Amino acid sequence: MKLSLNQLGVYLFLLVFGCGAGLFGSRYLLLQNSSFQQLRNVTMASPPESVVPNSPNGAIGATGGDNVNFIATAVQKVGPAVVRINATRKVANPISDALKNPLLRRFFGEDEQPIPEERIERGTGSGFILSEDGELLTNAHVVADTDTVQVTLKDGRSLEGKVVGVDSVTDVAVVKIKANHLPTVKLGNSQNLIPGQWAIAIGNPLGLDNTVTIGIISATDRTSTQVGVPDKRVSFIQTDAAINPGNSGGPLLNAQGEVIGVNTAIRADAQGLGFAIPIETAARIANELFTKGRVEHPFLGVEMADLSAIKKQQINQENQLNIQQDVGIVIKGVTGDSPAKRGGLLPGDVIQKVNGKPVKTSAQVQKLVESSKVGDIIAIEVNRSGKIQTFKVQSGAYPERK
Template structure:
């Protein structure tokens, strides 16, 4: 019995005793009331002891349900590097033989690891693009110790989602929940393969925390496309290198997100460690990408707007004669581009794209970064002090 329960129980008993003392004759009604309330106190005490002494709860139940569907992923990726013999950098040699001699492209293999989870009994697996999207070989380890070679069904760099598949039937799989009703402060469980520990005993590592925040947008600049993380769920459940691609699960055992990014102050050869700030892709966003990847295997992101955007600052605001302090200016524009065709003008201040507020250049890159070729985006622009609405259809990027 906790001190709090003892205190409450003693107050109730004291109150009942004092009531009894005020009665001259100690009526049967008072005796029955005293007995009833003492019974309630005893039941509260018993329930409290059951909770505190039990080792099983909603969290442990969810872990038991989900663990069989978690997989460790080991990948082999082939990368290319341009090698140049220093001998051919000699000016005398280059004078007679030209400057392109001695260069060669060499390939080398890189080993990597990450996490994933089975989402169907026939072997579909979710993970991150940065884990498995560019792999030449993928080996998946199940919790029964068996290893399977996986194929890439499709992968999208921009949203960082990869869909894999292994052969099998009646495989354990996770229920995909929803990320629309996530509650700040609710308990969540992160599963994964941090630092390759899954290979030690074929069991996922489990960490528990809460939803710290949600609906966070993050831009990771990369090539050939930026990674656009929209509506991310933040958690303090420990996520470390190797956890990428694992599920974030609520206390009901439903997947609400996929673990993807961590903020870390330390980095070594094995990767980064957790400081309690991790971000996961909301599962509702992942579901949409999965359906596209199943039908197309690759999402066409090779589009352009034709706009040269620039973040508004004090100097630029004076130059265009604007009193605004935040926004993105159309500083340049390609001829015959989607922007020009749509009616966008030089000097327009972009304030909103498809309902997404544009205050900084990063906002513009996020709002336009995860569209698809042929999609139409609605731009709200400020021109001569008035708001204009422009529909801009994204076109295939011209070939050079």
């Protein structure tokens, strides 16, 4: 086939243009692929640790390639100030009393003492250091009925501790050891705790020193009755951080490593629930014990209950009352010859305000009364059979248990 000169020129132009376009297109695709690979390489080269920030407010992560998160940081700050307390006390031996029966004595000689009258009871708990010169805080039940205890520091030193004061009403006690320049804890604030916040417990459960557990704040303002210790006067913090025997007296921390409570009560029938005394209550009691050796608790002499429709019916039946309200705080009973009795309060009164502050739960009433001093005049506003009345009650001292 013969081609004209013009046709040959057109074919040559198309051939050159096509090759150029192909080369340009290949170069464009190569650049695109190279950029993607560079981005991919940068992403894959980034260490995983650098993309997880370490936050004191609760984000669990590590920085700089190490394993220090907010929990470890809190424990490093507070751990050295947490101690183990070993208490030894003599208690009556019930078997010895039983063997004093003449019918059983004939099996033994007249002068023979088959069973010792007393036995030694040993217990282990926890505590934490408040001051550099050796002031410690723990639970009352850890050091009850003993004058001295053995205190073991995290650095291994073991020192004799003197029990300065015990308050069984709040389950708080203080101990003094002879030492200086000790590590101390930092006290936080438990007043504004919200369920769901982090909670860290440090203590010596089951003889396992310096054990750390973590969970959340499960609830606040749990009454002593709800916790199962009705003889105490504390509104407890509830947590699911594991608390076992031996944790008693140890600190409950927030995410910043500040003490917000003193681990104390464990319900035998509970799984994954523990309770702590709010640090404001514990610190106030500890200060009084160190300065005066004892604590006087304001006392009104009323038995209260939070109302509900079902609870109202039950209280009316059991106490022969005629409460009409479905909500509020009802006075179920008034102790004879008590400040409440002298002040004019009666069973069936529904408390509305304490010292002018509206209250909705018995725990709130307990807190307001406990924050006052013995001898203070407390204004109690109640609904009595539909009529609002205010009674001024002078608080007395909480009666000592015999």
